[in-house]
Amino acid sequence: MDITPEKSIWYFFVKGDLNAFSALFKGYYSVLYDYGLKISGNVALTEDCLQDFFIYLYDNKQNFGEVNNIRSYLFVSFRRAVFKKLKKERVFLDYDEAIENRAKFDFSPEEIAIKQELTTMKRTVLTELLNSLSVREKETVFLRYYSGLTPNQISTVMGISYQSVLNTLQKAFVKLRKASESEAIFSILNA
Amino acid sequence: MKEDLKPLLDNLLNDSSFRNWATKSNKNDMAFWNSWINKNPRDIETIYAVKDIILGISFKKKTIEEERVNEKLGMVLKHINGKTGAENQIVKKNIGWSVKGIAAIAVIGLAFLVLTLGVFNTSDVMVHKTAFGETMSLTLPDGTSVVLNGNSEIRYDKDTPRDVVLKGEAYFKVKPKHTTDAKFWVNTQDLRVEVYGTQFHVNTRDEKTKVLLDEGSIKLLLNNGASKKMEPGELVSYSDGNDTVLHEKVDTTLKYALWREGTFTFNNINLKEMMKYIEHTYGLPSEFLDKSAETKILTGGIPSGNLEICLMAVQKATGTRIVQKDNTLLIFNK
Numbered sequence: 001m002d003i004t005p006e007k008s009i010w011y012f013f014v015k016g017d018l019n020a021f022s023a024l025f026k027g028y029y030s031v032l033y034d035y036g037l038k039i040s041g042n043v044a045l046t047e048d049c050l051q052d053f054f055i056y057l058y059d060n061k062q063n064f065g066e067v068n069n070i071r072s073y074l075f076v077s078f079r080r081a082v083f084k085k086l087k088k089e090r091v092f093l094d095y096d097e098a099i100e101n102r103a104k105f106d107f108s109p110e111e112i113a114i115k116q117e118l119t120t121m122k123r124t125v126l127t128e129l130l131n132s133l134s135v136r137e138k139e140t141v142f143l144r145y146y147s148g149l150t151p152n153q154i155s156t157v158m159g160i161s162y163q164s165v166l167n168t169l170q171k172a173f174v175k176l177r178k179a180s181e182s183e184a185i186f187s188i189l190n191a
Numbered sequence: 192m193k194e195d196l197k198p199l200l201d202n203l204l205n206d207s208s209f210r211n212w213a214t215k216s217n218k219n220d221m222a223f224w225n226s227w228i229n230k231n232p233r234d235i236e237t238i239y240a241v242k243d244i245i246l247g248i249s250f251k252k253k254t255i256e257e258e259r260v261n262e263k264l265g266m267v268l269k270h271i272n273g274k275t276g277a278e279n280q281i282v283k284k285n286i287g288w289s290v291k292g293i294a295a296i297a298v299i300g301l302a303f304l305v306l307t308l309g310v311f312n313t314s315d316v317m318v319h320k321t322a323f324g325e326t327m328s329l330t331l332p333d334g335t336s337v338v339l340n341g342n343s344e345i346r347y348d349k350d351t352p353r354d355v356v357l358k359g360e361a362y363f364k365v366k367p368k369h370t371t372d373a374k375f376w377v378n379t380q381d382l383r384v385e386v387y388g389t390q391f392h393v394n395t396r397d398e399k400t401k402v403l404l405d406e407g408s409i410k411l412l413l414n415n416g417a418s419k420k421m422e423p424g425e426l427v428s429y430s431d432g433n434d435t436v437l438h439e440k441v442d443t444t445l446k447y448a449l450w451r452e453g454t455f456t457f458n459n460i461n462l463k464e465m466m467k468y469i470e471h472t473y474g475l476p477s478e479f480l481d482k483s484a485e486t487k488i489l490t491g492g493i494p495s496g497n498l499e500i501c502l503m504a505v506q507k508a509t510g511t512r513i514v515q516k517d518n519t520l521l522i523f524n525k
Contacts, residue, residue, distance in 0.1 A: 111253065
């Protein structure tokens with residue numbers, strides 16, 4: 001039997017309980033904000049979009065019924081909302097182009113923790129390597145390690161198969177490993 | 192060849208023992224996988240890929256400050272409430288003054304919202320809240336310890352931490368102030384509990400307040416103006432709404448169900464009441480498929496905080512089956 005507190009919150013939220021709605025809001029505002037900002041690269045747009053998104057959730061609460069995975073559901077709906085808004089802001093672009101032209105999911109050294117299990121390379125170097133990945137790889141890495149989504153949840157959010165999520169992660173790390181090896185050789189040669 | 196690697200990657204990723212190897216957190220697992228790798232050198236590439244995926248990248252999260260989130264929440268709630276107010280006005284035009292009740296409710300709702308927002312804005316009020324199914328142990332500034340049950344809230348002014356307001360359910364261990372004899376107060380919608388130093392339990396659900404005293408002595412100041420002294424082992428139940436007081440000694444014949452320090456304690460209550468209790472704490476309503484199960488009597492104590500264990504114990508004690516379907520607990524006889 002799988003009853004999480006979150007499912008109970010969702011149940012009361014659908015019933016129109018404002019306390020449950022507030023709990024949902026507080027639980028997800030930050031993580032969705034960070035995600036939206038990475039997609040859009042625009043603080044004002046992300047905040048507007050997030051506010052509209054939560055009002056939309058409340059207004060349509062009766063239509064949701066039971067949601068299997070609340071986390072991935074909120075991420076995927078919010079992702080769609082941000083793209084829609086981006087598209088509106090750039091009327092001359094079509095949907096696919098809007099995706100292509102969004103902020104490139106770039107990371108800054110400040111976002112990378114100093115202590116890494118995986119590697120001992122400098123934060124600035126790791127940031128550079130991460131930013132050299134494809135947008136899709138960066139989004140997968142972000143959702144997995146920043147937002148803490150499982151590969152299954154990521155596959156729902158990004159609309160790709162579970163296997164593609166794993167392949168994308170694997171590809172990203174192979175690239176990182178190769179780059180870090182040549183980086184290591186490079187720094188030895190320069191020493 | 193490549194096709195063979197894919198399932199391996201998936202298998203390793205979901206193997207907790209392999210995860211222990213990757214994170215170096217279990218010696219036995221490390222020994223096992225080290226020798227496994229020696230025997231399977233072919234798979235070394237996949238193994239390192241999985242290790243990378245498990246270890247991943249550690250990010251510093253720049254989560255937004257709580258104040259900012261609350262501010263945004265306030266804006267959204269205002270918007271939502273504004274809309275319901277407008278809807279009610281339209282209704283009022285159509286049906287006339289018969290909707291005054293709804294309008295009154297909207298006003299109360301608005302007042303509640305203003306109150307809540309007020310709390311968000313004044314940093315002098317401390318609020319601790321639990322979600323459904325969550326419990327929280329707190330120590331107040333004066334050393335008093337409080338355990339909040341699920342779906343409950345306690346609030347107090349920073350300047351007067353010994354005067355708290357409770358909604359829901361909590362267990363208090365009040366720290367006595369011998370030097371000043373300062374009292375401690377718990378306020379609910381029905382009454383005010385006056386305390387020196389003692390252990391007791393307060394429950395404000397079902398439109399009444401129940402107080403059970405375990406140790407020491409307390410005085411209740413009821414909303415109707417009356418006051419009541421309580422002895423250890425006594426249970427008082429009072430509702431401001433219909434002004435009824437029950438004052439009883441807890442013994443083997445008394446009917447009660449309480450939650451104290453992480454345990455549901457109940458005596459001679461029927462299954463229907465028990466399930467109502469679970470609905471309040473976990474947010475899951477029940478439906479009796481066999482009506483006869485409603486009147487089965489329970490006595491005992493079970494650990495709360497874990498719904499599965501709780502339901503297992505209830506099933507065993509009553510000879511029923513409880514199954515969850517679409518966020519409802521279905522109950523039938525075995």
